[in-house]
Amino acid sequence: MPAPKKTARRSRLVTSAVLSSMSSLVLTAGPAFAAPSPTTSPSATPPARMSAVGGARLGQPGTQVNLASGVPVLPKGLTARSWIVSDAESGEVLAAHNAHWRLPPASTLKMLFADTVLPKFQKTEKHKVTPADLAGIGAGSSMVGIKEKESYTVHDLWLGVFLRSGNDAVHVLSAMNGGVDSTVKEMNEHAEELQALDTHVVSPDGYDAPGQVSSAYDLTLFARSGLQKKDFREYCSTVSAKFPGETRKKKGKSVRGSFEIQNTNRLLTGDSDISVYQGIAGVKNGNTTNAGATFTGVAERNGKVLLVTVMNPEQGEHNEVYKETAKLFDWGFKAAGKVQPVGQLVPPKSAAQSSAQPGAKPSGEAGGSAAGGAGSSEKPVASASAEGGSGGMGIALAITGGLLVLLAAGAFLVNRRWPLPDLVRRRR
DSSP states (O other): OOOOHHHHHHHHHHHHHHHHHHHHHHHTTTGGGOOOOOOSSOOSSOOSSOOOTTOGGGGSSSEEOOOOTTOOOOOSOOOEEEEEEEETTTOEEEEEESTTOOBOOGGGGHHHHHHHHGGGSOTTOEEEOOGGGGTTOOTTOOOOOOOTTOEEEHHHHHHHHHHHOOHHHHHHHHHHTTOHHHHHHHHHHHHHHTTOTTOBOSSTTOOOOTTOBBOHHHHHHHHHHHTTSHHHHHHHHOOEEEEEEEEEEETTEEEEEEEEEEOOOHHHHOBTTBOOOTTEEEEEEEEETTTEEEEEEEEEETTEEEEEEEEEESSOOTTHHHHHHHHHHHHHHHHTTTSOOSEEOOOOTTHHHHHTSTTOOOOOSTTTTSTTSTTOOOSOGGGOOOOOOOOHHHHHHHHHHHHHHHHHHHHHHHTTOOOOOOGGGGOO
């Protein structure tokens, strides 16, 4: 059966973008994929030379955009140290500013945590919290309110991670996953698999730690990978939910109530000085002393899905990170289809291999895809609701092989279009 025209057009776009990206990588063979070792603190200014993963221009400091006739000018008043605007499906980077600058990520790093750990547990699995589970949480951490000796479902814990950015929920899930050290190791390995080479994980919750860094480019890779998982899409788009409270005695009986938690993503919920962004569907925000405010968002308009990451706006106004993100989304939707990309979001290393397997499906729904598991449903998330609350000849052959891998991976990602949630159905 011939491919639909829209899918074929997307495949041609990705092929073109991948070829363009590949040509720039060939010119900088070897070192282009190497990132410098993490330092104990980020530099005050972007390095003169950064990683060129995704294209040589993305490794250059400053703003990278191809302005031409018909392309809207970039918005005024952007003060973030780093940002990137990309097409979530084709992977084209429409514009960027210090995209590979290695900076503290704050809780946006929880996207990598979720993409790594989410597939491992069934939503309905329960865990009774011990004091050891909550050990080592940083002072002043954001918390959802988990109590020792209380039991929580995995579903409850993920709501705590995504809605309240609860470091306590992250630590409990890490304990279930073999401990913090083991989880950090797995996160670093998964970052390497995603080719997010600017990232070095020290703490799974994104809490400030010496040497813990990521970049706007890498955070976008984490979001793009996670959004291909049904449960990830559901959690990051949930506006509010009920969370289990503490068990108390009432008239001689044990009674456990609940309380409401709301997503701290202000483009999703709105605030006194900012409206809900039209088409927003997640993903994750963060804020710490060293990182400042960070945010990665995904939004869809007229069938176009964009990812925007903003790191540490210098202007300290309330909700500034969301305001600058909204400006970049507005620009991206106007520029899409008109502006020539400056780079490409690279696919995971294993994408080509997975796409070559007959009947391959997106992995990463909680509990896998076994019958009766949380990932067994193929229905769009739009119909879901939150309950309870993913030598010369040798060089030539290597380049050719690499090109085929990228082309196959590009087609794999395009043909795996994931449905974004209809947030209107989630609102009260």
